[in-house]
Amino acid sequence: MSERYARQILFYGIGREGQKILEEKTAVLVGCGALGCTSANLLVRSGIQCLKIIDRDYIEESNLQRQSLFDEEDISKNLPKAVAAQKKLQKVNSQIQIEAIVADLSPSTLESILKNANVVIDGTDNFETRFLINDYCVKEGIPWIYGACIGSIGLTMNIIPSKTPCLRCVLESIPPVGATETCDTEGIIAPIASMIASIQAAEALKILTENYDALNKGLVKIDLWLNEIKKLHTEDIREKSDCITCKQHHYEFLSKDRYSTTTSLCGRNAVQILHPNGSKLDLEKLAARLEHVGEVSFNSFLLRLKLDKYELTVFPDGRSIVTGTNDASVAKGLYAKYIGM
């Protein structure tokens, strides 16, 4: 074994045996924002076999304050987050497999993305996707690690199916949009994201090296501004609850009917539109068609059309992010007019 992992092998909790086990494991990171950048970096350096990074978005200037894998050049190249992260991390560790998936995690896409995961790490910013991960992971018995932060506050919890409470046990239903603050309305300081992501990465290492006894039990809540670290004990919640997911085995978030083709990207003044049947767009042809409509730029990952008030970013699978509106019908109208269903 190379020198690369020597210090990690020296650590009593991992050792030569743990390192060997780690090198056969696959982690899937859903969402490569502030949390995801840090956890991806730590896991790639640890020497797992494969990291899959799924993210639906591209990089914006306001991300650079806390999303540590990205830089100004990535923005000027219009790179999707997953692609920029993959490129950077592959330079850090060329010996492992890193896969970038530019897509929305939905009931149609999740099976192929999550099926071989040994652990799933939450780097998302919304409960719709977290409950989707929760349903799939509980159903398939895959451990996953919840993480969230806002302002100076962060939360994290391990979900080990049939052993610990699931996310649904703890949070009965999705908080209605607008009822919870988001990073776009409340702001965030970067250190809380690194801290929560570091805990997630440490817990992932324990899961992947099969050190289950060392796992953190309960919900961790940290406020870095008020200097508070709390642990909420959740051990007996699962026994007492009649959870629809982990007790009744009713996985409502996996239903394709439930999933909307439009999602308002909370706080960003943007709407995501999924192509109803998926599509394979030729971005070069589309660019030629749109060049008289507005300012068009494209690369192999995305096409951008700038109009007066709006901006449409279109991905090869037909998915689009329309900025300049929160109104799904306005976004759909623009999509139908310029991209076509």
Ligand SMILES: [Zn+2]
């Ligand atoms: Zn549950």
